[in-house]
Amino acid sequence: MLLKLGEVVESSTEKFVxxxxxxxxxxxxxxxxxxxxxxxxxxxxxxxxxxASIEAGRRPIARGRGDVNEEDIYLSNPQxxxxxxxxxxxxxxxxxxxGKFSQYMPPRPARIHSFVYSCEPDEIAMFNQSLAYLSxxxxxxxxxxxxxxATLRNAAVAYSEPREFLVRAGKELALMIAGDTNxxxxxxxxxxx
Amino acid sequence: MTEDRKLGFVxxxxxxxxxxxxxxxxxxxxDLAVGRYVTIEGHxxxxxxxxxxxxxxxxxxxxMSAPPDVSDPFIAEVINGTSTFGRVHVLPTLxxxxxxxxxxxxxxxxxxxxxxxxxxxxxSEKDIGSVFGSVxxxxxxxxxxxxxxxxxxxxxxxxxxxxxxxxxxxGTGKTFLARLVLIGILQEGSAINxxxxxxxxxxxxxTSEDNREIKGLKQLFGSKVAIFALDAExxxxxxxxxxxxxxxxxxxIEPDDIALLRETLGLTDAAIGVPYRxxxxxxxxxxxxxxxxxxxxxxxxxxxxxxGEHEATVAALHRRLxxxxxxxxxxxxxxxxAIDSILGYLERGIHVVLxxxxxxxxxxxxILVANLLTRRIHAMYRERxxxxxxxxxxxxxxxxxxxEEAHKFLSHELAGQxxxxxxxxxxxxxxxTLLVVDQRPSxxxxxxxxxxxxKITCLLDNERDIESALTGMSGKGELKAVLSKLDSRQQAxxxxxxxxxxxxxxxxxxxxxxxYKELGFREAxxxxxxxxxxxxxxxxx
Numbered sequence: 067m068l069l070k071l072g073e074v075v076e077s078s079t080e081k082f083v084x085x086x087x088x089x090x091x092x093x094x095x096x097x098x099x100x101x102x103x104x105x106x107x108x109x110x111x112x113x114x115x116x117x118a119s120i121e122a123g124r125r126p127i128a129r130g131r132g133d134v135n136e137e138d139i140y141l142s143n144p145q146x147x148x149x150x151x152x153x154x155x156x157x158x159x160x161x162x163x164x165g166k167f168s169q170y171m172p173p174r175p176a177r178i179h180s181f182v183y184s185c186e187p188d189e190i191a192m193f194n195q196s197l198a199y200l201s202x203x204x205x206x207x208x209x210x211x212x213x214x215x216a217t218l219r220n221a222a223v224a225y226s227e228p229r230e231f232l233v234r235a236g237k238e239l240a241l242m243i244a245g246d247t248n249x250x251x252x253x254x255x256x257x258x259x
Numbered sequence: 260m261t262e263d264r265k266l267g268f269v270x271x272x273x274x275x276x277x278x279x280x281x282x283x284x285x286x287x288x289x290d291l292a293v294g295r296y297v298t299i300e301g302h303x304x305x306x307x308x309x310x311x312x313x314x315x316x317x318x319x320x321x322x323m324s325a326p327p328d329v330s331d332p333f334i335a336e337v338i339n340g341t342s343t344f345g346r347v348h349v350l351p352t353l354x355x356x357x358x359x360x361x362x363x364x365x366x367x368x369x370x371x372x373x374x375x376x377x378x379x380x381x382x383s384e385k386d387i388g389s390v391f392g393s394v395x396x397x398x399x400x401x402x403x404x405x406x407x408x409x410x411x412x413x414x415x416x417x418x419x420x421x422x423x424x425x426x427x428x429x430g431t432g433k434t435f436l437a438r439l440v441l442i443g444i445l446q447e448g449s450a451i452n453x454x455x456x457x458x459x460x461x462x463x464x465x466t467s468e469d470n471r472e473i474k475g476l477k478q479l480f481g482s483k484v485a486i487f488a489l490d491a492e493x494x495x496x497x498x499x500x501x502x503x504x505x506x507x508x509x510x511x512i513e514p515d516d517i518a519l520l521r522e523t524l525g526l527t528d529a530a531i532g533v534p535y536r537x538x539x540x541x542x543x544x545x546x547x548x549x550x551x552x553x554x555x556x557x558x559x560x561x562x563x564x565x566x567g568e569h570e571a572t573v574a575a576l577h578r579r580l581x582x583x584x585x586x587x588x589x590x591x592x593x594x595x596x597a598i599d600s601i602l603g604y605l606e607r608g609i610h611v612v613l614x615x616x617x618x619x620x621x622x623x624x625x626i627l628v629a630n631l632l633t634r635r636i637h638a639m640y641r642e643r644x645x646x647x648x649x650x651x652x653x654x655x656x657x658x659x660x661x662x663e664e665a666h667k668f669l670s671h672e673l674a675g676q677x678x679x680x681x682x683x684x685x686x687x688x689x690x691x692t693l694l695v696v697d698q699r700p701s702x703x704x705x706x707x708x709x710x711x712x713x714k715i716t717c718l719l720d721n722e723r724d725i726e727s728a729l730t731g732m733s734g735k736g737e738l739k740a741v742l743s744k745l746d747s748r749q750q751a752x753x754x755x756x757x758x759x760x761x762x763x764x765x766x767x768x769x770x771x772x773x774x775y776k777e778l779g780f781r782e783a784x785x786x787x788x789x790x791x792x793x794x795x796x797x798x799x800x
Contacts, residue, residue, distance in 0.1 A: 229333065236337030237284065244318035247342045251327045254334045 069184040072154065074101055077175045081157045082110065084182045089147050090117060092154040096216025098185045098193060099156050101176045106163055108172050109185075109193060110156030111203065111217050117152040126150065156182070157206065157213075159199035167192065169199040190224035194231070197238040204242055211249065214239065215256035232257055264381045266297060266347070272372045277311060277350045277737050280379045284340015288313050288347075293741045294405050294752070294763030296382035297349055301373035304356045307366065307382065307390055309761060311737035312348035349379070350737040352760035353390060366390050366759060384409045390759055399443035401436075401715075401753065402764035411753075411764050415443045418757040419450040419657045421712025422683045422693040424665075426700045426728050431717035431747050432766065434460050435467070437661065437696045438475075439769055440715070442778060445480055445610060450657035450692075452476075452610040453601065453636065455629040457619040457663040462486040462612035463499040473770040476612060479778070485604050487597065489588045489628060490616025501614065503600050508593035509548035511631060514538050517547075517580070519630050519677055523623045523667070529569065530576045536566045548591050550577065551584055586624050598635045605636070605658060626667055633660055634678040637691055644689045657690045665695035666702030674704035683707040701727040712756035718745040734761075 071093050076083035082101065086092050092115035093099055101108050119126055126149070129139050140146055161172035185193070193199075203214050218235050222228035236257065240250050266286050272278030278299070282288065291313055299306040317323065322342060329335040351373070353366035361367075366389070387409040394400045400410035418440070425440065427433045438461055444450050454461050454476075463475045463486060477484045477499075488494040488501035495501075514534035521531055538546045540562075553559060556574070563573040583589055604611050613632070618624040640655055647654045662668060662679065674680035682693050684706065695711070697703060701723035709731040719725045725742050729735040732754060738761060742752055745763065754761035768774040 232333065233336050236333070237341045240318075240337055240341030244342065247317070247319040247322045247327060247338075248325060250338075250342060251334065254331075254337055255328075258331065258333050 068186075071099060071182045071184055074176050074178055074180045074182060075153065077178055077180075079158065079171055079175045081113070081155055082108075082176045082182075083153050083155050086115075086152040086154060089150055089152050092152050093184060094216070094220060096213060096218075097220045098159075098190050098217075099182050100185055100189075101180045101182045103172065103174050103176050103180065106161050106172055106174075108158055108176050109160045109162065109167075109199075110158045111199075111213070113155050113157045113206065113213055114209075115152060115154035117150060120149060120151050157202065159202050160193065162193075165192075167196070169196055169202075187224035190221055194221045194224070194235075197235050200235070200239055201242050204239075211253050211256065215253050218257050263383050266291070266379045266381055267345075268379060269299060269373050269375060269377045270346075271375075272349075272351075274351075274369065274372050277348050277734065278308065278372055280347045280349055281316075282340070282345035282347060284344070286340075286345065288315065288345035291345070291347055292405065293744050296387060296404060296407075296762075297347075298380050298382045298386050299349070299351065299373045300378045300380070301354075302377070304354050304361070304373075306351045306369060306373050306377075307353040307355075307386065307760060308349040308351040309737075309741070309763070310347050311350045311734070312740050314346040314348070315343070316346045317343045348737065350734045350761075352734070355389075387411075391762070397446070399446050400767065401439060401443065402749075402751070402766040405750075405763050405765060410767075411758070411762055413440070413443055413753070414757050415440075415447045416449040418713055419444060419659050419692055421756050422695070422707075422710060423713045423715070423755075423757075424695045424697070424700070424703075424708070424711040424728075425715045425717075426697055426719060426724070427717025427751070428719055428721075428747070429698050431745075432749060432751070433696050433698065433717055434458070434465065435769065436715055436717065436751055436766060437461075437694065438465065439766065440694065441476060441610075441659075441661065442479065444659060445476065445483065446778065450659045451605050451608060452612075452659050452661065453605065453633075454610075454612045454661040455625065455632075455663065456612050456614050456661075457625055459494075459497065459499075459614050459616065459619060461661075462614045463497070467770050471770060474775065476610065479775065480610070482609070484610045484612060486612050486614050487601065488614045488616060489618055489624070490614070493616030494614055499614065502604075503597070505597040505613065505628075506588055506590050506593040506595075507597060507628065507631065509551075509589060509591055510544035511593070511598075512547050512583075512589075512627070513631075514546075515634075515676070516627055516631050519626055519668070519673060520623055522670070522672070523626060524579045524582065526576065526579060527572065529572045530579075533566065533568055533573060533576050536568065540566055545591075547580070547583070551580060553577070582623060583627075586618065586621070588618070588624075588628075598632055601632065602636060602639055606655075608656065622664070622667060625664070629662055630668065630677055630679070633682070636660075637678055637682060637689065640691050641689045655690055657692065659692055659694050661694040661696065663696045665693075665697040666699050669695065669703045669707045671704045674707050680704065680707060683710050700724050703727065705730060713753065713758065714755050715751050715753045716742060716745075717751045718747050719743065732761075 072084035072086040074082045075085045093112045097112050099110055160169040222231050225231040243249055267280045267282040270279050270281045293310050295310045297308055327334055351369045354369045355366045391411050394410040394412045401413040425433050425437050441452055456462055461475050463477050465473050465475055467473050477486055485502040487503045487505050489505050491501055491504040517534040518531050537550050541549045559574050560570045563570040601611050643655045668677050668679040682691055716728045725739050729738055749766045752763050
């Protein structure tokens with residue numbers, strides 16, 4: 067079942083930012099999401115999420131002072147859900163056109179206000195037939211190791227034999243970062259955990 | 260063995276240095292051994308090569324100082340074949356193109372290398388068959404490549420056109436191989452053998468490593484082989500009935516023969532010159548006998564004076580040469596000419612084994628007799644060949660002379676003087692070639708070594724011996740590793756003229772009833788039963 071996650075609010079060729087439909091409900095870090103530009107499905111990996119005030123520079127104030135229960139804060143301040151938003155960033159890793167996947171940048175970025183959906187396990191498995199997209203994650207400047215490990219962990223769930231998939235992905239990754247086995251080791255440790 | 264298993268792909272290489280192959284992740288280096296054959300599928304041609312080295316490698320050299328946690332099976336599985344991988348070094352030797360012309364021409368020596376990332380596979384039985392040719396009924400094969408069933412043919416007709424060598428440390432099966440090669444020559448009738456059988460291993464019977472008795476040439480080939488005994492008494496003790504008892508007259512020994520004994524008898528440079536003067540002084544062929552019959556210090560000093568030699572030199576020579584008097588086969592007047600008889604047999608196509616009996620351990624006797632006989636036989640062959648060339652008649656049948664402890668005849672100092680050095684160098688011109696059997700190839704003159712057509716070497720571990728055995732061989736560095744890693748039993752590396760490419764073989768079995776049968780001796784086996792019975796009757800206790 068297609069699960070709508072949010073709506074694109076910032077877009078570029080290599081990544082987009084989407085605002086979540088529900089506060090505090092971003093997709094998992096490293097999960098595969100899909101949006102659309104014309105006839106093209108754009109696939110991206112969630113590389114981070116944040117929740118903040120809708121007005122830049124206006125920081126929420128703490129409301130739990132005294133004898134207040136944590137759950138009661140939102141119940142007694144329903145306006146909070148409207149004053150804040152949760153956003154997630156997704157790195158574009160490929161695109162698809164009528165069932166054919168290409169693991170390189172789409173010709174155009176996602177349109178603003180395009181909806182972002184989660185991917186079904188079948189779709190994840192299909193997309194992961196080739197692991198060439200991992201090379202785009204290898205070069206991410208921040209938390210790249212975390213992101214790769216999370217992406218593989220998330221993708222493995224789509225397989226009936228997750229270990230087989232992880233070994234294949236690990237080998238692919240080993241060739242991509244052949245000159246740095248230390249890094250490979252760190253990633254593999256995180257994949258397994 | 261799975262046929263045509265993919266091993267990996269070419270990552271680098273040079274024609275002169277060989278090719279590096281990166282192994283696929285699922286191929287364990289432990290499954291590959293030096294000496295194994297592989298095929299490389301280039302774009303336009305296929306290459307055959309031999310694995311000459313196996314290496315462990317890593318994509319990141321830091322992995323050695325900070326090894327990953329391989330106790331985790333997942334990490335171990337991922338890393339195996341990617342970050343860490345096996346590499347083999349392949350010496351390409353032959354190539355075959357994929358067009359029709361190349362297929363007809365068959366494998367050719369390599370003149371280039373396969374392109375990058377050409378796929379490397381384990382050579383199949385069929386590939387090996389296409390290189391070494393199939394072995395048909397009656398043809399001789401020497402063994403099988405490592406872990407394979409295909410028979411490696413040794414073309415004895417090609418083999419005997421050059422001098423050849425069999426080398427190996429003692430106890431690695433040199434004699435065994437030499438016997439096989441001799442049988443091959445006999446079986447295919449490509450040449451006549453004259454074997455100087457130092458340790459009585461070839462004629463009637465030999466012993467295997469585990470002290471079993473194995474049949475010699477005479478038992479297998481009967482009337483095609485004649486045993487000449489230098490020590491008939493000893494031969495009979497061993498239940499060998501020689502066809503001829505060899506006696507050599509003193510008058511058949513020439514000063515040159517003495518020069519050859521220099522090292523064995525510890526003769527000085529000055530002493531080597533004396534026999535030539537003695538021959539002049541005694542004016543005839545009996546010089547040695549006359550010299551040895553001189554007794555007493557005075558007589559010797561008188562002789563020294565007339566020769567113009569130092570007295571001590573002559574006395575020392577006399578003392579050292581008196582060892583010859585303890586060799587009963589040396590007689591003042593030989594009953595018949597051993598040389599003529601040997602030549603007679605050889606001419607009739609009968610192979611001759613000269614059984615040394617107890618004298619095999621006497622190096623002086625071995626060198627003296629082998630050199631003396633060979634010189635005369637070679638002279639005869641030479642004369643006949645030259646006559647055949649001049650008059651257009653048939654050349655004499657090729658002759659192969661087998662000598663053991665060859666470094667004693669072919670050392671750097673002697674190779675220039677002895678007849679063996681001459682034969683080794685002038686090659687097939689006079690249809691006489693050598694089969695040298697030796698454990699110290701480094702002791703043999705380099706020029707002679709480089710003239711040997713085909714070399715069959717068992718395990719050698721001395722650096723100089725390996726170096727010497729591989730003299731004149733392309734890919735020498737690579738083959739070194741192969742040679743020093745051979746098993747000490749039933750394994751040998753063959754390379755040179757008679758085989759299309761170097762090959763490590765598991766020597767075929769010899770010594771079992773089945774092996775005799777395989778060599779095509781059903782008839783001989785039948786004969787053997789009769790002769791066994793005869794022998795039993797004859798030597799009944």
